[in-house]
Amino acid sequence: MVRYHIVTLGCAKNVADSERIGRVLGAGAHHEVAAPDAADVIIVNTCGFIDAAKEESVDTIVELAAGKRAGQRLVVAGCLTALHGAELRADVPEIDAVFGAEDWAGIGAWAQTIEPLRLDAQRYDVPETSAAARPSAYLKISDGCNAPCTFCIIPKMKGRLHSAPAGDIIAEARRLAAAGVREIVLVAQDSTDYGRDLGQIDGLPALLEQLSAAVPGVPWLRVMYAYPGHVTPRLAETMARLPNVVPYIDVPLQHAAESVLRRMKRPANTRMVREMIDTLRAAMPGIAVRTTFIVGYPGETEDEFRELLAFVREMAFDRVGCFTFSPQSESPAAHAPDQVAERVKRRRQRRLMEVAQQVSTIRNRALLGREIDVLVESAGPERTGGAEISIGRSYRDAPEVDGLVLLRGAFPPGAFVRARVTETLAYDVVAEPVDVEAAVSRRG
Numbered sequence: 001m002v003r004y005h006i007v008t009l010g011c012a013k014n015v016a017d018s019e020r021i022g023r024v025l026g027a028g029a030h031h032e033v034a035a036p037d038a039a040d041v042i043i044v045n046t047c048g049f050i051d052a053a054k055e056e057s058v059d060t061i062v063e064l065a066a067g068k069r070a071g072q073r074l075v076v077a078g079c080l081t082a083l084h085g086a087e088l089r090a091d092v093p094e095i096d097a098v099f100g101a102e103d104w105a106g107i108g109a110w111a112q113t114i115e116p117l118r119l120d121a122q123r124y125d126v127p128e129t130s131a132a133a134r135p136s137a138y139l140k141i142s143d144g145c146n147a148p149c150t151f152c153i154i155p156k157m158k159g160r161l162h163s164a165p166a167g168d169i170i171a172e173a174r175r176l177a178a179a180g181v182r183e184i185v186l187v188a189q190d191s192t193d194y195g196r197d198l199g200q201i202d203g204l205p206a207l208l209e210q211l212s213a214a215v216p217g218v219p220w221l222r223v224m225y226a227y228p229g230h231v232t233p234r235l236a237e238t239m240a241r242l243p244n245v246v247p248y249i250d251v252p253l254q255h256a257a258e259s260v261l262r263r264m265k266r267p268a269n270t271r272m273v274r275e276m277i278d279t280l281r282a283a284m285p286g287i288a289v290r291t292t293f294i295v296g297y298p299g300e301t302e303d304e305f306r307e308l309l310a311f312v313r314e315m316a317f318d319r320v321g322c323f324t325f326s327p328q329s330e331s332p333a334a335h336a337p338d339q340v341a342e343r344v345k346r347r348r349q350r351r352l353m354e355v356a357q358q359v360s361t362i363r364n365r366a367l368l369g370r371e372i373d374v375l376v377e378s379a380g381p382e383r384t385g386g387a388e389i390s391i392g393r394s395y396r397d398a399p400e401v402d403g404l405v406l407l408r409g410a411f412p413p414g415a416f417v418r419a420r421v422t423e424t425l426a427y428d429v430v431a432e433p434v435d436v437e438a439a440v441s442r443r444g
């Protein structure tokens with residue numbers, strides 16, 4: 001039995017991968033500890049999505065390598081290893097093993113060969129709360145991607161789409177439900193392409209139907225990372241019909257000017273995007289639509305950027321994220337002509353987020369006086385002006401990326417509280433409890 005500690009970098013998909021590594025190690029009777037210092041094995045689950053993320057992963061590895069104790073093992077796993085595993089091993093000799101993305105079994109088998117360190121009693125650490133004990137959990141349904149976006153190296157790192165069999169996903173959802181999880185967030189590089197490699201058409205709606213029936217006690221199932229061309233009327237109709245699929249979708253659009261989308265090798269059809277959003281809003285009138293954009297893509301002109309701004313205003317997205325284009329050396333876009341100056345990118349990012357914030361403020365204001373269901377994530381008391389506040393989310397907020405509900409009173413994590421919105425901010429809202437654990441209405 002070895003004590004392991006996992007450092008997770010990157011996005012929600014990596015969080016899901018780390019949980020998977022934890023389960024494989026747990027099945028081998030290994031035991032998670034909260035601090036690297038107390039671990040026999042430190043695992044860094046890296047991210048390689050953009051150069052800044054790669055840098056953060058490398059810095060973390062180097063820092064942990066420098067603090068490594070005699071006999072301790074340092075393992076590197078995840079996205080970065082696909083393209084840079086050998087390089088990392090050569091540059092950081094303290095690394096004991098490198099495992100490619102998704103090589104859970106390899107890590108598990110390797111861990112069985114490790115002799116635990118002899119630690120004195122004071123250094124022994126308490127196990128971390130199981131990931132599944134949190135109210136919300138990520139469930140990765142597929143990995144890899146078939147799209148050719150010029151700024152992205154995911155297909156190079158993770159390969160083409162490969163979907164998990166529905167039976168495995170359902171077993172995992174049942175395990176999470178049994179552990180008390182109240183929200184399951186489905187993640188993938190492109191969740192809406194689920195099942196295509198298994199010969200399915202509209203695989204995601206079919207999977208949602210099975211999941212909804214398999215875990216009726218999980219009030220919220222949420223879909224992240226949809227791809228514009230893959231959101232079908234059947235998906236909208238299925239989401240609207242299933243009682244525990246929240247009316248929320250995250251569709252990264254990346255840009256709105258068709259000329260930029262063409263250069264990005266993304267679907268360059270804003271009419272189709274408008275129709276898709278209309279279909280979703282018609283099927284689920286309260287749906288919260290989240291999207292993300294990239295500004296400062298090579299060659300982006302002021303006119304193209306203005307087109308994007310106008311689109312953000314017109315579409316009134318509930319949630320918007322905006323990144324500046326970050327060239328990844330292995331991607332075609334990094335070598336495209338007319339790279340945009342950093343200060344221009346940052347200025348455009350600021351301008352876009354100002355518009356997004358105005359829209360979000362208006363949409364939030366419409367909630368004033370309305371009742372919503374709040375999933376409590378952290379219990380009070382957090383004293384704000386003497387009042388106890390619990391932090392939670394409504395169906396409109398995905399974990400980690402969207403707004404929060406500041407709920408008056410102290411409630412335990414995992415509780416659903418029916419609450420009335422009494423104040424609205426740009427992204428967050430303040431709410432007063434009306435009823436605890438009332439029948440959860442996903443319409444909020």
Ligand code: SF4
Binds near residue numbers: 146149190227
């Ligand atoms: S759809 Fe997403 S993951 Fe796939 S290539 Fe494009 S940006 Fe990368």
